[in-house]
Amino acid sequence: MYQTLKNLSPSQQIGAMFVLVFGLLLLASLTLFLLSMREHDDGLAQQNHRERMQNLSGLLRTSWSLIFVFWVAWLASDISRLLLFALGSFFALREFLTLSPTRQGDHRSLVLAFFVVLPLQYFLVGTEHFNLFTVFIPVYVFLALPVASALANDPVRFLERNAKLQWGIMVCIYGMSHVPALMLLDFPHYDKKNAFLLLFLVLVVQTCMVTQHLVARHRPRPPDAPQISQSFTWHSWSWGMAAGSLLGALLAGITPFVPGQAFALSFIACAAGSLGHLVMKALKRDRGIPIWHGQGKAVTGAGGMLDRIDSLCFAAPVFFHSVRWYFGL
Amino acid sequence: MKPLPRLPDNWRSRAADWLSPLAASAVSLFLLGLIRVLTGAQARWWGCPPKAEQRIYFANHQSHADLVMIWAALPKELRSNTRAVAAREYWTKSPVRQWITTAVFNVIYVSRERHADEDPLEPLVEALAAGDSLILFPEGTRGHADEPQAFKAGLYNLALKFPQVELIPAWIANVQRVMPKGEVVPVPVLCSVTFGAPMQVQAGEDCHTFLARARSAVIALRDI
Numbered sequence: 001m002y003q004t005l006k007n008l009s010p011s012q013q014i015g016a017m018f019v020l021v022f023g024l025l026l027l028a029s030l031t032l033f034l035l036s037m038r039e040h041d042d043g044l045a046q047q048n049h050r051e052r053m054q055n056l057s058g059l060l061r062t063s064w065s066l067i068f069v070f071w072v073a074w075l076a077s078d079i080s081r082l083l084l085f086a087l088g089s090f091f092a093l094r095e096f097l098t099l100s101p102t103r104q105g106d107h108r109s110l111v112l113a114f115f116v117v118l119p120l121q122y123f124l125v126g127t128e129h130f131n132l133f134t135v136f137i138p139v140y141v142f143l144a145l146p147v148a149s150a151l152a153n154d155p156v157r158f159l160e161r162n163a164k165l166q167w168g169i170m171v172c173i174y175g176m177s178h179v180p181a182l183m184l185l186d187f188p189h190y191d192k193k194n195a196f197l198l199l200f201l202v203l204v205v206q207t208c209m210v211t212q213h214l215v216a217r218h219r220p221r222p223p224d225a226p227q228i229s230q231s232f233t234w235h236s237w238s239w240g241m242a243a244g245s246l247l248g249a250l251l252a253g254i255t256p257f258v259p260g261q262a263f264a265l266s267f268i269a270c271a272a273g274s275l276g277h278l279v280m281k282a283l284k285r286d287r288g289i290p291i292w293h294g295q296g297k298a299v300t301g302a303g304g305m306l307d308r309i310d311s312l313c314f315a316a317p318v319f320f321h322s323v324r325w326y327f328g329l
Numbered sequence: 330m331k332p333l334p335r336l337p338d339n340w341r342s343r344a345a346d347w348l349s350p351l352a353a354s355a356v357s358l359f360l361l362g363l364i365r366v367l368t369g370a371q372a373r374w375w376g377c378p379p380k381a382e383q384r385i386y387f388a389n390h391q392s393h394a395d396l397v398m399i400w401a402a403l404p405k406e407l408r409s410n411t412r413a414v415a416a417r418e419y420w421t422k423s424p425v426r427q428w429i430t431t432a433v434f435n436v437i438y439v440s441r442e443r444h445a446d447e448d449p450l451e452p453l454v455e456a457l458a459a460g461d462s463l464i465l466f467p468e469g470t471r472g473h474a475d476e477p478q479a480f481k482a483g484l485y486n487l488a489l490k491f492p493q494v495e496l497i498p499a500w501i502a503n504v505q506r507v508m509p510k511g512e513v514v515p516v517p518v519l520c521s522v523t524f525g526a527p528m529q530v531q532a533g534e535d536c537h538t539f540l541a542r543a544r545s546a547v548i549a550l551r552d553i
Contacts, residue, residue, distance in 0.1 A: 093517075094369075094517040097516075097517075098503065098518050098519040102506060104509040104510075107509050107512050107516060111516055
């Protein structure tokens, strides 16, 4: 079995992987469907059951759409793949900025962020200008946007407004753009199987997050930063880190790394992702909302996209740059 | 050889009659897509379900885009017989604006300038009598403060004339951030329209009290 898989061409291997993942998702959806048919006599139990089912089906829907996006990303050409992630950045930034109060004077900077910075960053990724793409936002945009805001002649909470915009751009555009940038890393003897690298990152970080969530839920301990997060404990975090890193080591076969390297790199990616998620929680608390989309309670409603991808936005740049630095690519 | 059939004399207007609905549905599809990408155009039916009853929706007014926003937030089935009330001076300034507001949005124009001999509410009364629902901005003009301005009496008079029509308060959030006054490029920000519980003029309630109550019902939706 393993030998047959190994002898397939890279694109066949990737195809087989998607068949496997889609199969698993289909199985999960079927199980959930059958479970949801179950009737409880007791009204309260029925209510609980329905809520749990809704929760699970929401999670499953996210997984379906994520995998579907990655499948399209693999099928598609380089350009449409970039467009896909650029669209992700666009919607994430839209959500981020909805919850950061801006004033009329910020309008020009916002237009620049959405319609100039975002396309340019992805253009730089697409044209493999690695050196420019890593400094474009932290160096050039960092200065350019406040200039646009200053010219709008509105000093009220200037630092606060600009800091928020910078933050949004760093997380939603800079962080996100490092995910497709992984496709362009050129490892020797890896036959351009970079789609695996992307999947590796997503799987490892998601496993870390899910494990952390489950441990926090089923082995509750007093939270370590209760004002920020009711669920974050160093205990559940260590479990998440262990699960993510171990999975990374196990998956070393689909990456250009040996198991030790894969373990260390997954550890770094998981740390960045899970702690980044905590930072985003702190931002949400600052705005007084429990989740980005607020389940119809906050102004925004549509999406909830940032909630799902924030850990990836923090993990991707750290992972990308550690890999590039370590392998001298 | 048979002579070519002659075009009827009014072929231009007949072609326009035939093409205009096509163009209108194309433009409305395009606008809907654009609005959803930029704002999400989310409708939150908080106080009432989206039902095809005759209603007057009244909302806060901060931007000309409010009209487009509430139009996009309504479900397709309600959109066709819900007509917004728009200022004639602004929306008929250019042929394009006029065409969009009539062919796509099917608005009812009202003049801001009062003429002694006509009742400004007359077109609204006609539309209500014909069974259409209305979208009304009772402030009359766009406000720039956080809270809406005092409401004008039109809402009260319509409510008295048509007691069977449901009055639904609505709060449009964030639209002024998409395109502030004087800007041309819109910025993507999520917007929502929150619809509240139906209200009515109570027996013996005077105009002033009712309008204050309606205004606070709209404001109350802001923080939900």
